[in-house]
Amino acid sequence: MGLTARPAGTGAGRNLGAPDASSHDSWVATRLDFLVNWSRAGSLWPMPFGTACCAIEFMATAASRFDLARFGMERMSFSPRQADVLICAGRVPFKLAPVLRRIWQQMPQPKWCISMGACASSGGMFDNYAVVQGIDTIIPVDVYVPGCPPRPEGLMYGILMLQEKVKRERMSDTSLRNEMDPDPSSGLYIPAQAIDELSEPFGNSVHQTRSGL
Amino acid sequence: MSGAFTPVIPGSADASLPSPTTLKQVPLSGGPANPSAAALGTQFGPVVKRVEVVRGETTVYVEGAKLLDVVQWLHDDPGQRYDYLSDVTAVEYRDPERALQVVWHLRSLPRRRFLRLKVEIATGAPLEVPSVWSVYRGADWLERECYDMFGIRFAGHPDLRRILMWEQYREGFPLRKDFPLRGRFSRSEQLRQALSVNPEARYSMEELSVVQAFEDLPADMRQRLLRGERTGE
Ligand code: SF4
Numbered sequence: 001m002g003l004t005a006r007p008a009g010t011g012a013g014r015n016l017g018a019p020d021a022s023s024h025d026s027w028v029a030t031r032l033d034f035l036v037n038w039s040r041a042g043s044l045w046p047m048p049f050g051t052a053c054c055a056i057e058f059m060a061t062a063a064s065r066f067d068l069a070r071f072g073m074e075r076m077s078f079s080p081r082q083a084d085v086l087i088c089a090g091r092v093p094f095k096l097a098p099v100l101r102r103i104w105q106q107m108p109q110p111k112w113c114i115s116m117g118a119c120a121s122s123g124g125m126f127d128n129y130a131v132v133q134g135i136d137t138i139i140p141v142d143v144y145v146p147g148c149p150p151r152p153e154g155l156m157y158g159i160l161m162l163q164e165k166v167k168r169e170r171m172s173d174t175s176l177r178n179e180m181d182p183d184p185s186s187g188l189y190i191p192a193q194a195i196d197e198l199s200e201p202f203g204n205s206v207h208q209t210r211s212g213l
Numbered sequence: 214m215s216g217a218f219t220p221v222i223p224g225s226a227d228a229s230l231p232s233p234t235t236l237k238q239v240p241l242s243g244g245p246a247n248p249s250a251a252a253l254g255t256q257f258g259p260v261v262k263r264v265e266v267v268r269g270e271t272t273v274y275v276e277g278a279k280l281l282d283v284v285q286w287l288h289d290d291p292g293q294r295y296d297y298l299s300d301v302t303a304v305e306y307r308d309p310e311r312a313l314q315v316v317w318h319l320r321s322l323p324r325r326r327f328l329r330l331k332v333e334i335a336t337g338a339p340l341e342v343p344s345v346w347s348v349y350r351g352a353d354w355l356e357r358e359c360y361d362m363f364g365i366r367f368a369g370h371p372d373l374r375r376i377l378m379w380e381q382y383r384e385g386f387p388l389r390k391d392f393p394l395r396g397r398f399s400r401s402e403q404l405r406q407a408l409s410v411n412p413e414a415r416y417s418m419e420e421l422s423v424v425q426a427f428e429d430l431p432a433d434m435r436q437r438l439l440r441g442e443r444t445g446e
Contacts, residue, residue, distance in 0.1 A: 094407035095379050102412050129387050129396030129403075130378075137404055187408040192401035199400040 025172055033170050040084070040110065041163040042072040047083030047107065049100065052090030054117035054149040061152035071159055080106040085162065086139075089149075091119035092132045101182075104139040109177045112166070114158055115141045118148045123199065133199035137190065140180055230325050239269040247271035249293055249321075249328050256290075257283060262333075270329060277315075277332040281343040281369075287319060287328070288348050295319040295328065298345065301355035303363045305390050315342050315365060334365075344369040362388040379410055 025033070046068075050058055062068045062076065077083035080103045092100055104113070115135050118124035121144045123133035135141060142165060145158035169176055182189050243266055250264045250271050260283065262274040275283050287295040300318040312333035319328045332342050344367035346352045356367040357376040364386035367373060374380055378387070383406070384397045396403055427435065 094403055095377075095410075097404065097407040098410050098412040101408060128394050129384065129392070132404065132407075133400055137400075138408070182408075186401075186405045188401065188405060192399075192405070195401040195404060196399050201395065 025170065029170075029172060034167075036171065037167045037169055041166040044071075044073050044084045044112070044159070044163070044166070045075050045077040045082060046073050046114075047077050047080050047086045047103070048089065049086055049103065050089040051092060051096065052119065054089035054119065057149040057152060058087065058089040058116060058155065061155045066152040066156065068156070068159075071156070071163070073159065080104075081108065083107050084110065085112045085114060087114045087116055087155075088120045088135050089116040091124065091126055092135055092138070093130045094132055095130075097132050097138050100135065101138050105179075109179070110169075112142045112162055113139055114143045114145060114155075114162060116145045116155055116158070117150055118146060121146065124148060127199075127201060133195075137188070137195050137198070140189070226323050226325055236269050242267050244269055247326055247328055249273075249287065249295075249326055252290075252292060253283065253287075256286060270327060272329040272331055274331050274333060277334065277342050280317075280330070280332055281345060281347070283330065284317065284319070284345045284348050292324075293321060293326075294323045295321045295326070297322060298349040298351055298355070301345075301352060301359050303359055303365055303388075305363065305388070307390055309336060309390075312336065313340070313363075313365075315359070317345065339366075340364055341366045341368055343367070344373075346370050362386060364389065379407070381406070381410065 048055065048058060060066060062073075068074065080086070084107075086104060086107060088100065104111075113135075115121045119126060119131070120135050121141075123131050125148075127133070132138065143158045143162045145154050147154050150158070180189055186192060188195065246264055246266050250261075250273050253273055253275075254261050254264070257275075257279065260276045260279040262276065264274070265272045284295075287293045297320040298317065299320050300316070302316050304314040304316060306313075312335050315332045315334065317330040319330065320326070321328075334340055334342070340363070342365060344352065344356055346356065346367070346369060353370070353372070354376060356370050357373060359365055360367060360370075360373055361375040361377050375382060384403075385392050387396075398406070427438070430438070
């Protein structure tokens with residue numbers, strides 16, 4: 001999809017595997033990577049962007065029964081400037097789109113994003129005039145958690161996946177930390193055509209596009 | 214606003230009235246109408262077009278031009294004292310021949326009454342009704358919402374602009390029947406327009422608190438407001 005506009009010459013994309021033989025990182029670099037990633041993954045501070053019902057389930061995940069603190073996320077960061085991972089829990093209306101974008105831009109690198117629930121990931125059942133059809137059209141997303149709402153176990157599984165991803169990052173891959181600049185003329189990250197194609201009506205909603213008049 | 218503010222003290226409602234209870238076995242339509250309907254009939258005559266009772270709730274259809282007088286009287290008359298406007302909304306029917314209705318929900322706490330007023334706007338007529346803001350200040354946002362969703366203009370409203378959709382929203386009025394569910398523009402265009410709004414330029418001069426705080430605002434924001442810039446396009 002070409003979400004990330006990477007500068008040319010930074011290699012063949014994100015290396016998701018553990019530092020492998022083909023990389024030319026030295027032993028010191030890989031050990032350092034391990035240490036940095038271990039500490040990052042163990043203390044992800046979430047920025048809860050809860051806009052709807054999914055946020056309730058997110059609260060349940062953070063509360064004592066499921067206890068997000070076990071994964072190093074006990075401190076909700078209500079200031080984006082101190083957050084590592086944005087958890088978008090709930091649907092995002094178009095009016096909120098510039099706010100979400102701004103919050104993402106205010107978060108310092110390194111940062112990650114979890115899109116929680118069907119609405120945040122795809123617009124869910126709200127295929128209407130007011131709701132963004134997936135927050136990945138506004139900001140880059142690392143992990144999608146399906147469900148309506150996802151159970152706390154589901155969200156935790158997504159968080160564990162994100163930790164896996166964090167643990168496999170390499171500091172030498174500078175493209176990971178690129179800020180993605182939107183196209184200045186349109187403000188979009190991905191081509192307009194791709195957005196239209198991704199949010200084509202499907203299922204019943206094809207019939208809902210007509211007004212009946 | 215009329216006269217001095219008279220607070221409603223609990224227990225001060227007309228002692229002869231029965232206490233509020235859950236209505237039981239209410240006929241779907243018909244039944245005793247709210248006495249205010251008859252009072253309106255004698256007071257205003259032909260302005261009251263018809264009265265309907267549905268599920269024990271009384272709806273009075275009135276003439277649009279006289280709406281403000283009717284509401285003012287309902288608010289002021291000691292026999293009515295409708296002191297609370299609980300909603301302003303509108304109904305458009307799928308049948309394009311049927312008139313669009315604007316609806317006001319009034320409640321009288323001292324008299325324990327509920328009254329629904331409706332004004333019908335025939336197809337093709339301008340979508341304009343009087344604002345009741347001068348009687349109930351709470352009508353401000355209710356009417357703005359109704360304008361935002363249906364495009365009905367409330368004559369006399371002090372600051373009629375969109376409230377739910379952002380101010381530069383150009384696709385029309387979402388709750389009208391001719392509005393496609395997914396909006397008029399393509400998804401990418403909708404997103405582009407939404408993202409071009411500056412989230413920190415939410416204020417316009419109409420917002421009283423901003424006017425008062427004007428001198429305390431940062432210089433760049435003052436400049437922006439002085440230029441009349443709205444939501445930062
Ligand atoms: S995915 Fe379901 S639970 Fe989550 S915000 Fe949407 S409707 Fe609510």
